[in-house]
Amino acid sequence: MAVSMVLFTSDLRVHDHPPLRAALRATDAVVPLFVLDTGIDATGFAVPNRRAFLADCLTDLDAALRRRGGRLVVRQGEVVAEVCRVAAEAGAGEVHVSAGVTAYARRREERLRRALESAGRRLVVHDAVTTVVPPGVLTPAASDHFAVFTPYFRHWSQHRPRDVLGAPRVVRVPDGVGSADLPARRDVAGVSEGLAAGGETAGRRRMAAWLRDGIARYAGTHDDLGADATSRLSAHLHFGTVSPTELVRRARAADGAGAGAEAFVRQLAWRDFHHQVLAARPHAATADYRTRHDRWRTGPRAEADIEAWREGRTGYPLVDAAMRQLRHEGWMHNRARMVAASFLAKTLYVDWRTGARHFLDLLVDGDVADNQLNWQWVAGTGTDTRPNRVLNPLAQARRYDPDGTYVRRWLPGSAGADGGGPRPVVGLAEALDRFRQARGPARPAV
Template sequence: MESVIVLLNRDLRVHDHPALTEASACARSVVPLFVLDPALRGGHRLGFLHETLHDLRSSLRRLGADLVVRRGDPVAWAVRLATEIGASAIWTSADVSAHARRRERRLSEACAAQRLQFRLFPGVTIVPPGELTPASGDHYRVFTPYWRAWTGARRRPVLGTPPRLRLPQGVDPGELPPVDRRPYGILRGGETVGRWRLDAWLDLRLAGYRDGHDKLTEDETSMISPYLHFGCLSPLEVAGRAAGLPGGEDFVRQLCWRDFYHQVTLAFPELPRRDYRPRQADWNDDEDAAQAWREGMTGVPIVDAGMRRLRAEGWMHNRARMIVGSFLTKRLNVHWRVGGEHFADLLLDADVANNWGNWQWVAGTGNDTRPNRVLNPLRQAKRFDPDGDYVRHYVPELAGLPASLIHQPWKASPRVPGYPPPLVPSWTMEA
């Protein structure tokens, strides 16, 4: 095979990249192509993405190739480049969102029209979505049976870095967009930093994950979710390295949840727009309440701390996501789509599958087997931020309150200036 175009999307790495590895073995030259698609939501993730692309270009250059960057329609550019260089194939990693699947269908049709080979490769998940199916249906609707099937599933081997890649002569790599780290500077993008973060966390913090991962004030979570979202890290490699280590099973279970929602999204691509399991509820169309929630001004400190961290850092602890989501959908009764859209704008790790799957779970319209559960934010705060350090850090106007009042500032006398009363009656949280 003379040349292969490898269209990159959410697989921005050189380690354990099945499409790149196969192309390096089968073709004389390879074009690793990334197209900046204006049809995709960018939001605050663009700085992280651009930093990731710079890192990927450096890695590919060390292998003898380069990252080819274009702007526009990925399908049109892939076919155009294939025609220009006389490539015989276009390969890409399979994904599950409605947008990704439309892109794959269009690419398949365009390749057929141009007599180009088209192939989809694994790599976005650990077990390919759709590979595991229950006897009673097309996908698993409950996590625990999926977990049992998933733990026993055969997995492909983790691949190394391709030994050598060669870019065809005459291909202009194109210019990368500049890196703008505003407004976030907490997590740097790229495979290099992602692998360093993973190494350090597995060595130093994984052992405490079982007991500490729900505590809001301790960094017992890996914070690698943005690197998984952009494919800077291979989820298969991450799971393989964590398995067998102290604390590893609990962590791998969370990776399984990621796979679970990908197989749900493959079967139900309307997940971001329509109830997976309809909930008999009249949603409250209260934009003022929704905006107070977005700004972290609900008057409930644990909720406001999570929302302010999201705006400042582009990340939120998983326990905080559950608390703020339950507050929006179950106490303010605001539609889950409002929360999901806000998270999709601000989160660095906003996978379509996981973001919307989690929002439907917390709203009682998704895969939760207890759809009527309501998290009490005050109880959650006292359990997972008992001294109030998390709240003090992200809601500084409350920093002077003692631990006995930090989560109930409405009891303080005098009232904390500038901080609002709770949007819901305080007695509903204190009962």
């Protein structure tokens, strides 16, 4: 009996899964494998909120495979060693996997390829699984990637996404391949109280509700903090419980969505944009994409400001509300992320990496490409064509939370955008002047 293997990574679904469908077409039986990667544990990336959400995802994936006659095989350890071990146990000739983007994923992929080939096996890497358009497919004439979103989006919009694949009806798994126990959310300590449920079932339910009831209003409400009118699909996209290709195709086909669908699809294009930047410039995960020669603040006063920011007691209600939401839900509204990030990087003039690390410590959708490059965009060291823009937290609150609904939701008893809470850690005029002197002329706050 011919056997192949599917290594699940950030694609924890059975719907629209090219590696799974290819493996099923190629052989009589398939080993669906997920490795709890101890290498990721060593990097500090496996934080409680994402570990808990992952546990939900793996439980749901196992259930989906069992409904089709299969099961999920779970191992723990170094990925290359575990994949080779399971392949030998099952007699698998091919291993199918979705292409990675980060430097870590690509190094792991190359090591896996060499190890499998040395044992007479083959690694098959599939593009367009975790993104709509694979990194490197769209490039300008003089570079290996687009550094500005607008021209990228123009080309991205003209690209025809691949066809969406249905879930397989039957998944046959060979006997005799052992599995570790599935992880469980209840065994993870330090999880945010309001963390949403993970898994493909929850993701598809949320996607269906969004396409039915939310997307048509998205163009006019996605920045309305009080309305909470975004899709909240980011964690499902990060873990791959929802296919970005299916989401784009269904959004474009949604009845009456119009401008809402266009605005939403544009956000999915931003996700692909960041992935193609990171794929071309892996160092951007930790280093400035475009250095501004910043002299970031350090020392006791800066550390005190950082701690106030983390704890949501800066004295600026919108910033503090955003940080309280992050801690409670492991998630934050996109507009609030921009304001909170701008406040740390430009108003407090603290290294963007400090904020990016805190976000990754808590965000369930903490994705290296999106998180790091969005932080750099706000800090002005990334792809923003206006690197010195500063988001005034009071003006942003008046514009996007005019009646204080969002602030009161996360800061009960607050007087709204301009009152209540602790004394501001810094005056906005003073902070803007400090930023200008450190970096150079700044544009007016928006």
